[in-house]
Amino acid sequence: MIGFENVRKEYPGGTLAVEDFSLEIASHEALVLVGTSGSGKTTLMRMINRMVDPTSGRVHIDGDDVASLDPVQLRRSVGYVMQASGLLPHRTVLDNIATVPVLRGTSKNEARRRAHELMETVGLDAALARRYPGQLSGGQQQRVGVARGLAADPNILLMDEPFGAVDPIVRRELQQELMHLQRDLKKTIVFVTHDIDEAFLVGDRVVLLKPGGVIAQIGTPQEILSDPADDFVASFVGADRGIRALHVERVDGRDVVVDADGRAAGVLESRAAAGRGPAGDGPTGESTRGGQPISDQPASDTPTGGQPRGATSP
Amino acid sequence: MNGNPYLEAFAWLGDPTHWSGPSGIPMRTLEHLGYTVLGVAVAALIAIPLGLFVGHTGIGKGIAVTAAGAARALPTLGLVTLFALMVGIGLTAPMLAFVILAIPSLLAGASSAVESADPATVDAARAQGMTEWQILTRVEVPLGMPLIVGGFRGATVQVVATAMLAAYVGNGGLGRYIFLGLGSQDYPQMIAGSVLVIALALVLDLALLLTQRLTLPRGTRPA
Ligand SMILES: Nc1ncnc2c1ncn2[C@@H]1O[C@H](COP(=O)(O)OP(=O)(O)OP(=O)(O)O)[C@@H](O)[C@H]1O
Ligand SMILES: [Mg+2]
Numbered sequence: 001m002i003g004f005e006n007v008r009k010e011y012p013g014g015t016l017a018v019e020d021f022s023l024e025i026a027s028h029e030a031l032v033l034v035g036t037s038g039s040g041k042t043t044l045m046r047m048i049n050r051m052v053d054p055t056s057g058r059v060h061i062d063g064d065d066v067a068s069l070d071p072v073q074l075r076r077s078v079g080y081v082m083q084a085s086g087l088l089p090h091r092t093v094l095d096n097i098a099t100v101p102v103l104r105g106t107s108k109n110e111a112r113r114r115a116h117e118l119m120e121t122v123g124l125d126a127a128l129a130r131r132y133p134g135q136l137s138g139g140q141q142q143r144v145g146v147a148r149g150l151a152a153d154p155n156i157l158l159m160d161e162p163f164g165a166v167d168p169i170v171r172r173e174l175q176q177e178l179m180h181l182q183r184d185l186k187k188t189i190v191f192v193t194h195d196i197d198e199a200f201l202v203g204d205r206v207v208l209l210k211p212g213g214v215i216a217q218i219g220t221p222q223e224i225l226s227d228p229a230d231d232f233v234a235s236f237v238g239a240d241r242g243i244r245a246l247h248v249e250r251v252d253g254r255d256v257v258v259d260a261d262g263r264a265a266g267v268l269e270s271r272a273a274a275g276r277g278p279a280g281d282g283p284t285g286e287s288t289r290g291g292q293p294i295s296d297q298p299a300s301d302t303p304t305g306g307q308p309r310g311a312t313s314p
Numbered sequence: 315m316n317g318n319p320y321l322e323a324f325a326w327l328g329d330p331t332h333w334s335g336p337s338g339i340p341m342r343t344l345e346h347l348g349y350t351v352l353g354v355a356v357a358a359l360i361a362i363p364l365g366l367f368v369g370h371t372g373i374g375k376g377i378a379v380t381a382a383g384a385a386r387a388l389p390t391l392g393l394v395t396l397f398a399l400m401v402g403i404g405l406t407a408p409m410l411a412f413v414i415l416a417i418p419s420l421l422a423g424a425s426s427a428v429e430s431a432d433p434a435t436v437d438a439a440r441a442q443g444m445t446e447w448q449i450l451t452r453v454e455v456p457l458g459m460p461l462i463v464g465g466f467r468g469a470t471v472q473v474v475a476t477a478m479l480a481a482y483v484g485n486g487g488l489g490r491y492i493f494l495g496l497g498s499q500d501y502p503q504m505i506a507g508s509v510l511v512i513a514l515a516l517v518l519d520l521a522l523l524l525t526q527r528l529t530l531p532r533g534t535r536p537a
Pocket of ligand 1: 043
């Protein structure tokens, strides 16, 4: 468990990045920090591995104040996927992935063997093992970054906009892979993004931040979508623009989900076709919001053409 | 001795009697090289650790820059004479001067090498759990190696050109030909000595330039 207690961060020079932030993150939970640029997401995340020390307040991991832990040992035990991949340019892909295990004393051979496995896990062609980061595409670099974060099998994984630099298709692919991984690994993940769709896809819980690290709302994606705390949240999740207020229209005998502007968002499959629940006609004509039915249906039945919500299915 | 002194200098260089014995060209070249290597090596022992420290921590940067600038401005012949008056004739006085002459380039090379590392890369290394020492030795130094070698290059070229002053206070080296020639108005010998110093300087410069290329880390070389 990770806890923030009345954390404040004022950078030298006077920027107040975080005013007063408190939060508890459960073990095995995927928590997403989402907010506009400069709202303090990276600052908060880097307090967990002591890359930033709070001006006041406490951060603890499993009851230990991180300020009492040796920063080097702490950083080796926490996986960190950085905003701009942060790979070492003079080391091969394989050695970049093996960095932390080697620092922790694993033999080079063993660490490289494991790095090879991780390349497969994150969907990297084995032929790239001997390349240098400068010889990779942005998406490949980010996969290497994810593999490096996982290499020492940390309980906590920090991911700072890990898929920021890739096109939407690759991004979707990486998100899916992360969710598959998380199903097996059950890490405690703290994930930063400013993409609300990604936040809802990845997060068991989502924290919406205003500038200064002020929590605008915290809850499951369903909770936030169905009941935005204020106009800021409503605008951030797009509820006010109608892109989350979906309804179903019948076109050529199929149920098409349409947003408030009349743009088709996807096709509604019957629950039977989705492999779940009794066969039915689907909630034809029934109003849904944000792709999340307001009714008590499981999230994975979400009838939009949007991303499946595998990670949060019960 | 009334021909073209430059042609005579080449005749002097071609004379086989000048290529053997303790005052022959090979021996004098070796002495000259020895002074250079010794001076640069002693300077490196002081300047490299200091430069790496200054570059990594930023501590004492102002002082280092000022001191290096001042050292560069010192007249070497004056230093050699001054030290010789203090410690007497021998190798100590010129060696002290060479060390002082070599330090600024080495110091600047080492500190700029460390400073040139991309802050994001250093931050990433730290975030993965490298100690400050590991960041220095595994990230900053390998990435900055060409600049460190560049410092050696600058220092070496300066010392090799100045090492003839060793002969001024009674030592060997290629400076012997120059000061002997000067004393006896034997201009061909003086010119030959100068040519040899220049040639040695060029060879060393080229060798270090190649080393600089070779130390550019794989992965950062242009494709
Ligand atoms: N090292 C630093 N020194 C001074 N100010 C900083 C530093 N790092 C961040 N800040 C400032 O603190 C505030 C929060 O920055 P932070 O990086 O946490 O934002 P963020 O939410 O991660 O933004 P982004 O989405 O752009 O990555 C910003 O105003 C930023 O300029
Ligand atoms: Mg950030």
